[in-house]
Amino acid sequence: MTSTAMTYIVDDDPAVREGVCALLGSVAIETQAFASADEFLRIAEGGMVGCLVVDVRMPGMSGLELLQHMRDRGIQIPVIVVTGHGDVAMAVRAMKAGATDFLLKPFNEQELLDQIRGALNQSDQHLTRQQNQEQAALRFSELTPRERQVLDQIMDCQHSKAIAYDLGISEKTVDVHRFNIMRKTGTRNVSQLIQLRILAGDIG
Amino acid sequence: MRMAIVSNDSVKARAGRRAKFSEGTLARIVRVDTRQVFRLTVLFSLWMLLALILLLAAQKWIASSPDLDNALLQQKAFWGGAILLLALAMSFGLAFSIARQHSLAMALEQAINTLPMQFAYIDDQRCYRFNNLAHQDSWADLNQDFSGRPVRESLGDEIYRQIEPYLERALAGERVDFELRLSGESVPSDLSVSYLPDIADGGQVKGLYVLCDDISKRKRVERRDKEQLLEFAELSRLASVGEVAAEIAHQINQPLAAIAMFSSAAQRTLADGGDQDKVRGWLETINGQSKRASDVIGSLRRFVRPGKLEPVALDLNAPLREVAALLTHHATARQVSLSLELEDRLPPVMAAGILIEQVAFNLLRAAIHSAADQATAGQVTIRSRADPERVWVEIISNGTAWGAYPDAEDRQSDEVSADACLGFSEAISRSIITGFDGQAGCRCHEGGTLCFFNLPRCEP
Known part of the structure; x- marks a missing residue:
């Protein structure tokens, strides 16, 4: 199990990817960036802690497809979906696929930070709950x-x-x-x- | 210069003015064959001489006859009468022949006068020898008979300066065809003029025939067609931009988002007294990203700029690069990879860049959509090459044309009809390409589709 909360960024655009990393780095949030959904899935595991910021449109696997793969593999970290040209239909699809939040580019960086903080808190609570559950289960075992x-x-x-x-x-x-x-x-x-x-x- | 447009009404009006030409001005250019006249004169003289000798002999015979009787007198009178009748018949024949020729000339002149086309004859002294009514009507402000008057005087110095080089070439024995544009008081007129030299047997140019047609109407239609094509192309271009607006917005949003995040990170880092070197690097990235956004806007602006239809010497690679840049994201969003295989130092072609961009845009967009419909990874290649006569642009998609355009009729054929493949908006593409003497088409290529157009190489 990963103990440190990490923000994972998946975006094919290197400038945007590095920009998000720089922004989060400036507020002491740990980041790890990936150029494609496949790269992220290679390291993703069920017990990971943190949140994911993912672009919808990417070459290869799209952001929404990635959400589906994560759900199939039981990876339950909060996901913030960002897109350059979103509409209501896309937002609905993202939320149905399990996204926590949906942001349109160019977004207000404070908004992104707030959402990431919220997602990390959610992840933290989830982790605590999971740990308690595991401890309880251990006791009963x-x-x-x-x-x-x-x-x-x-x-x-x-x-x-x-x-x-x-x-x-x-x-x-x-x-x-x-x-x-x-x-x-x-x-x-x-x-x-x-x-x-x-x-x-x-x-x- | 004011000119009347020749119509059927004016032809009818001219019938009443035929009397003016009753002297037969066309007959003036009918040259009499002097050798024939000489031969006829000699023949006629011989006949007359023979008749005279016979007459004299008959007289002598009558005078020498001791016993002049009535029978002999009657015989001599018969011969004398026969000779006179013969002379009369010959004179009649000559007169008939001359009159018939004159009538033919008159009929011809009348026919020429009813032609809507202008016809005239100019001699080697550059004087009008004949002109039909249409020609005279065209220069209505002068309203006078050109016949016998110098061309310069008849048409005026300004027009004469324009036609003089052609006149000289025609008088040197060359057939000359040219178009003449006259600036009228209200509307300009366009004339199509042909000079046909009148060359004698010895090769000497005796004059020239002038055939002149008013093509103002045709030219106006051509100009209107061109204007409409431009308007259509403008609309089509704006519609194209509308279609890729979402992609363009994304292309601009990406660098803007990066700029916003880097600048915010820099502000926070500087406020906390953080690593300044890192901030310097971020500022460089911000600078690069602002250029990236500005490039996208620049390419969009170049694509929608109002352009000219006039063909210029054009390197086809330039519009291809512009269009590829504009549609890159369109392709990426559809999981289609776009590659350029452009031949270096492509010979120029005569075409209007904005129209070629429109054609390339339509073809490339169709190719991307076609490739995106494939189950396998989409691949579109833009290729340019030159052969000794033409410059070719080929857009190859691994999608099938009929997949994207289900209205294609003959799906079994290797040769896909360009109409079926290119669809409605590409009908404009075809008229643009044919307008520049090019060819457009489409065919199957390695399981996919190859759409091409070519344009003739521009002479250096």
């Missing part, structure tokens, strides 16, 4: 099969007695399992446990 069975019953809001009856074990054993679940997941009460389980989703 330590549970034994029997503890998982007990957890499922707890999630169904069953009392210890009912769980013991369902699983054919003593109530005391259920309480031991419940204690171990709380200990392993680091939760103090059932409500925290349920929250963590929801956060972890299907993982684990």
Whole structure:
């Protein structure tokens, strides 16, 4: 996983590409530029952090096609689409393809900066959420099969007695399992446990 | 100089004025063959001499006869009468022949007078010997018979100066055709003039026939056609620019966006006391990008500038480069790669640059669209070359013509009709090219299409 938030720029025009890099460099935003969508896809991976600024019209793969490829490969960073001659139809297509924002050239550089900052924040929040989720999933992965069975019953809001009856074990054993679940997941009460389980989703 | 346009009405009006030519001015240029006159005179004299001898012999015979009787007298009278009848018949024959020739000359003159074309005869002394009514009507302000008067006096010094070189060439025995433009009081007139030398058997030029036609109407139509073609070309050019407006906007927006970002970065860096060398580099880039934007605007301005239709010696590579620059982004946006293969030191052709740009624009745009429709990567090549007679421009697309122009009728043929391939807007292209004595066409080429036009090389 990439830890530093990076702004990726994909534009076939070297002047525009370098211009965006210079602008972002002047406000201490890390950048990495690519002359084509293919070049970017070569380094792109699922866990990357940051945002992407991409031109719509490029030789080879277009910006919108790149969005489609990213979606197919599960790359979920925010994307700002820029174009020299956009219209409503193109904006709609870009948003449908998963773009976060749509900018027309020549754009106000402050507008670009704001959008990039917003995208980076979004990416950051997404990262935090993902990390929490992964941690939660990790905690649940330590549970034994029997503890998982007990957890499922707890999630169904069953009392210890009912769980013991369902699983054919003593109530005391259920309480031991419940204690171990709380200990392993680091939760103090059932409500925290349920929250963590929801956060972890299907993982684990 | 005021001139009347010869029409059918004026031909009718002239019929009433025929009496003026009753003396037969055309007959004046009919030269009598002196040898024939001599032969006829000798023959006539011999006949007369023979008749005289016979008469004298008859008289002598009558006088010597001792017994003059009635029968003999009757015989002598018969012979005398026969000789007289013969002389009468010969005289009648001569008179008939002369009268017939005169009538023929009169009929010919009448026919020539009813012609709308001007006809005249000028002798080797540069004097009018004959002119038909149309010729005289053309110079209505003079309203006088030119016959027998010098050309300079009849037409005036100004016109004489214009025609004198041609007159001299015709009198030297050469057929001369030229066009004469007269500045009229209201509208200028154009004349097509032919001088046909009248050469005797010995090679001596006796004079010249003048054939003159008023082509003002035709010239006006030609000029109007040219003006309309220019207007059409202007409209077509503006429409073309409209079509690529989005691409041009993009071409201008790219450097503007770069300039905005570099300048903003420079401001921020300078405000923070950052690396000045870096800022200097950015300023250079800004300068380069402003030139880039200005080049795009310049090429657009050159393309839409009002131009002249008059052909000039032109290097075809120049309009091809202009058009390629204008359409580069149009091609890139359609994933079509554009390449130029222009022959160096191309011989010049006579053509109007703006019209050739329009033709190249239409062809190139069609080629790009055709190539863009292909499943494989689009490729368009612009090629120029010269052969000993013509300069060729070929635009090769790996797309098929009928893919882009589904109205092509014969899809099986290798030779695609230029009309079918080039479509409506390129019909202008063809008239522009043929207007400069060029040829335009289209054919299949290595699975794609090759559209070409050529123009004759300009003589050095």
